[in-house]
Amino acid sequence: xxxxxxxxxxxVSKRFVKHLDAAARFAAKLGVNVREEIVRAVDGVDLAVxxxxxxxxxxxxxxxxSTLGRIVAGILPQSEGEVRYRGKTQAERSASxxxxxxxxxxxxxxxxxxxxxxxxxxxDIVGEAPLYxxxxxxxxxxxxxxxxxxxxxxxxGFKRRYPHQFSGGQRQRIGIARAxxxxxEFVVCDESVAALxxxxxxxxxxxxxxxxxxxxxxxxxxxxxxxxVRHLSDRVVIMYLGRIVEEGPADALFDKPNHPYxxxxxxxxPRLDTRKRVFAPVKGEIPSPLNPPTGCHxxxxxxxxxxxxxxxxxxxxxxAAGRKSACHLNEAQ
Amino acid sequence: MTEATxxxxxxxxxxxxxxxxxxxxxxxxFSVxxxxxxxxxxxxxxxxTVTGFSIMGLVDPPxxxxxxRILFNGQDIVxxxxxxxxxxxxxxxxxxxxxxxxxxxxVLKVETQMVEAIRAHADIxxxxxxxxxxxxLGQVGIPSPxERLDAYPHQFSGGMRQRVAxxxxxLNKPDLIVADExxxxxxxxxxxxxxxxxxxxxxETKTALIWITHDLSVVASLADEICVMYAGxxxxxxxxxxxxxxxxHPYTAGLIGSVPSRNAKGTPLVQIPGVMPSLLNLPSxxxxxxxxxRADDACAAAAPEPVGARRQVRCIHPLxxxx
Numbered sequence: 001x002x003x004x005x006x007x008x009x010x011x012v013s014k015r016f017v018k019h020l021d022a023a024a025r026f027a028a029k030l031g032v033n034v035r036e037e038i039v040r041a042v043d044g045v046d047l048a049v050x051x052x053x054x055x056x057x058x059x060x061x062x063x064x065x066s067t068l069g070r071i072v073a074g075i076l077p078q079s080e081g082e083v084r085y086r087g088k089t090q091a092e093r094s095a096s097x098x099x100x101x102x103x104x105x106x107x108x109x110x111x112x113x114x115x116x117x118x119x120x121x122x123x124d125i126v127g128e129a130p131l132y133x134x135x136x137x138x139x140x141x142x143x144x145x146x147x148x149x150x151x152x153x154x155x156x157g158f159k160r161r162y163p164h165q166f167s168g169g170q171r172q173r174i175g176i177a178r179a180x181x182x183x184x185e186f187v188v189c190d191e192s193v194a195a196l197x198x199x200x201x202x203x204x205x206x207x208x209x210x211x212x213x214x215x216x217x218x219x220x221x222x223x224x225x226x227x228x229v230r231h232l233s234d235r236v237v238i239m240y241l242g243r244i245v246e247e248g249p250a251d252a253l254f255d256k257p258n259h260p261y262x263x264x265x266x267x268x269x270p271r272l273d274t275r276k277r278v279f280a281p282v283k284g285e286i287p288s289p290l291n292p293p294t295g296c297h298x299x300x301x302x303x304x305x306x307x308x309x310x311x312x313x314x315x316x317x318x319x320a321a322g323r324k325s326a327c328h329l330n331e332a333q
Numbered sequence: 334m335t336e337a338t339x340x341x342x343x344x345x346x347x348x349x350x351x352x353x354x355x356x357x358x359x360x361x362x363f364s365v366x367x368x369x370x371x372x373x374x375x376x377x378x379x380x381x382t383v384t385g386f387s388i389m390g391l392v393d394p395p396x397x398x399x400x401x402r403i404l405f406n407g408q409d410i411v412x413x414x415x416x417x418x419x420x421x422x423x424x425x426x427x428x429x430x431x432x433x434x435x436x437x438x439x440v441l442k443v444e445t446q447m448v449e450a451i452r453a454h455a456d457i458x459x460x461x462x463x464x465x466x467x468x469x470l471g472q473v474g475i476p477s478p479x480e481r482l483d484a485y486p487h488q489f490s491g492g493m494r495q496r497v498a499x500x501x502x503x504l505n506k507p508d509l510i511v512a513d514e515x516x517x518x519x520x521x522x523x524x525x526x527x528x529x530x531x532x533x534x535x536x537e538t539k540t541a542l543i544w545i546t547h548d549l550s551v552v553a554s555l556a557d558e559i560c561v562m563y564a565g566x567x568x569x570x571x572x573x574x575x576x577x578x579x580x581x582h583p584y585t586a587g588l589i590g591s592v593p594s595r596n597a598k599g600t601p602l603v604q605i606p607g608v609m610p611s612l613l614n615l616p617s618x619x620x621x622x623x624x625x626x627r628a629d630d631a632c633a634a635a636a637p638e639p640v641g642a643r644r645q646v647r648c649i650h651p652l653x654x655x656x
Contacts (some may be wrong), residue, residue: 060520061491144488167608168377197376202591202602209601224521227550228452233601250598268525270550272592275573282522285490 001286001327004087004184005048007105008071008216012081014042014067039289041067043242044081049186054212056233056250058226058265060286064242066190069222073107073188085186103133106179110191112171116163116178122149123159126177135181145180152177152207169200176207180215190222205232226269230254235322238262241289241297244316248323258325261298296328304329336407337364338508338541339388345400346380346387355612357383357396359565362639365509365558368539372552372573374588375562378609381545384562385511388543389428390418406508424454427502431514433494443470443497444482450504451566469500474532483486492523499530506538513545528555549592561585564609564620571644571655581651583625619648627652 018037020028028034042064049055059065070076071083074090082089085101095099109115116125127145130136136144146156152173163171172192179187189208193201205228211217223229229236229250236253238246238261246259257263264282284301287293293300299309308328316326346358358380365371375381386392388403390410402409410421422428430436438446446601447466448459455462465481473496481514486494495515502510512531516524532555534590535542546552552559552573559576561569561584580586590603607624610616619637622628627650641655 027647060522072609093343169608198549198588198591199376199605200608202604203606205593206601206604209599225593226521227593231598265521268521270524270528270548270554272553272577272589274554280524285492285523286520 005084006051006086007047007049007220008084008087009045009047009068009072010082010084012042012045012047012068012071012078012083013040014064014071014076015040017146024234037290040242040292041289042071042078045239045242047237047244047247049218051185051217052216053235054221054233056229056236057222057239057253058224058229058236059239060224062241062286062289063239064289065222065239069107069145069188069190069220072186072220073105074102077109099133104184104186105186105188106182106189107190108172108175108179108192110194112168112175112195113163115175116171118163121162122154122174124192125163125174126159126181130181130183133268135182138270146179148181151180151211153203159333167200167204168196172196172204173207174206180211184217186218186220188220188222191219191224193228194223194225201228203230208232226254226266227271238265241287241292243290243297243313243326244299244324245327246323246325247316248320248325252320252323258323258330259298259327260302260329262325264301273324283332290321296326337366337404338406339543340364340404341384341388341401342404343401344384344387344403345398346383346392347399348396350395350613353613356565356611356615358387360401361562361565361567362401362635363558363560363567363570365541365543367508367541368535369558370535370542370544370556372559373543373545374549374552374559374563375549376547377643378612378628379562380565380612381562382513385428385513385543385545386509388509389422389426391422392427397628420454425507426509426511427505427507429495429498429502429510429512429515431517433491433498434486436498437494438442439486442485443489447482447501450501454505465504466500469504470497472503472534473497473500474526475500475513492526493518495519495527496530499527499534503530503534503538503540507540509541509543511543511545514547515544515552517546517548524551524580531555549588557650559590564615565612566620566647567639567645568647569645575644579653581646581653581655582621582648583627583650583652584621586652587624630638 016039020036024034045068057065069077090098123145126148127141130144131141145159149156149159154173193204196204219230233250236250237244240261246262257266283300296309296312296314299305314326314328316324319325319330342362344358344361348355361384373381387398392398398411401585403411444463444466448462451462451465467478467482470481475481475493475496489497516527544556556573559573560567565583569576569585576585580589587605593602605624616623618633618635622632631649637647637649639647644655646655
């Protein structure tokens, strides 16, 4: 528990704004009711990840989990709030420190087909970044690529090949090798096994577990698959429409979910050991983030909704040691 | 025993490509009875979708059904004329596809598409057809179906779109529905809703259902029987409890072991080494032997024949004996 968290988010928000074009601005001047459309993809998120921890970030499509992952990885700038890596924001660092900090956080993407340049050979995909950043010199680059490929279970003999010559699972390994080649401390995995077949998914998950202990990595593991998250994570964070609704140690959260959304989500997972169960689904759809419900975002679908939930958004509060939940029910008791 | 709604016997669907003959479905047999749900499970390239397409008569060249029979209500539908197939397809047998955006015509209103499907098979007027379409939408849990009939597919969310696809499949009260990964593209809570509707419909209408998926967990809570496919063949078949609790084929056991929820947290998952071989270049004997810990010389000699009657396994070294 001690020490500064490796990654700390404070009040991070991300807004995507669709600006009005000239015609719409003109119409607005004439009194037509057109407004800029704003999507609050991430809305005031606080999150700390400690060294060596695996944090699972769970939510359904449109909840902002990928956006949050990209903010952490430094691919997207946040609109508000700050991201601290080892206690400092990027703005507080010198230029050389900033580059080193950016390298320390890497990302592995969902789609192993879209995230690799089809016109580059594996040796270049894996070897380009470490060479550019001076982690290896030209003479050592080849051996370094071999070593990195071996680390993720790829035969270095294939390094002259192009991505299309590999299967889905092997491509995901290439994506992992590319991320590891710059020797990161922190890896954001965004749905990194979602596109893979079950037996291949198991191979990649095993690789994640092995690399974690071998290289002392810290993961932010983003997934919609609760089984995968439970298996891998120490701590789990549940998001719904841009906000964190619940957070806690994986086992405690899965055994005794607190937030009604978490309860519903866990209730829906089909499991191998539940047979012929009758599904009792949560009502309604995920609302559009363009026009989220007032108060608690989950209230239109919540079975325990009260008058207060429609007006006031519940704060994320500690409900037990290490566990937080954003629900008015916790105060009512 | 009553006659099964669908009985597939030794079905072989091959694709004659320039690179060689791809035996996408090779000697597949199974049956589904009224009101029962059969889970057809396999990874990509195992032939599960081609099996579904073969039943629907949707296999296009270079693919062709080269052997076996598909008995629907006792009648062999392989090699029927296109006109006869059209009478059955969409009427007595319906299909739900993985991607509802692909199955719905984006430039036609939902009403147009549904009325068309009804009137293709029944001689009724537009208004009656519209009313039936509306009732079908209501049946799958779409709120205010009357208004939604006039909407275009893009005005629905993914889950709602899949409901529309299911409603269309149900229009003519088919005897059999082939569902090909219908919930794979959906979120967990939406998947739960769709599974709930499907379960209710199978129970109420006594429709036989073939549920094609890669996800063992979905099948576990939904199906009565499971067929596990690997490289174009059914390697194991049995009731859900038999297959999941006492898997006989090493591949089935490997698949079950790969599901994270069954393993102790943080420990390595039981993994199946390697990848599925190319169907163009299958190993001799058992197609799984190169990934199998129990394989020996006997496995390379000849492809194992299915052992057992109702509960079946294609393995000469099964993990449990199958009577």
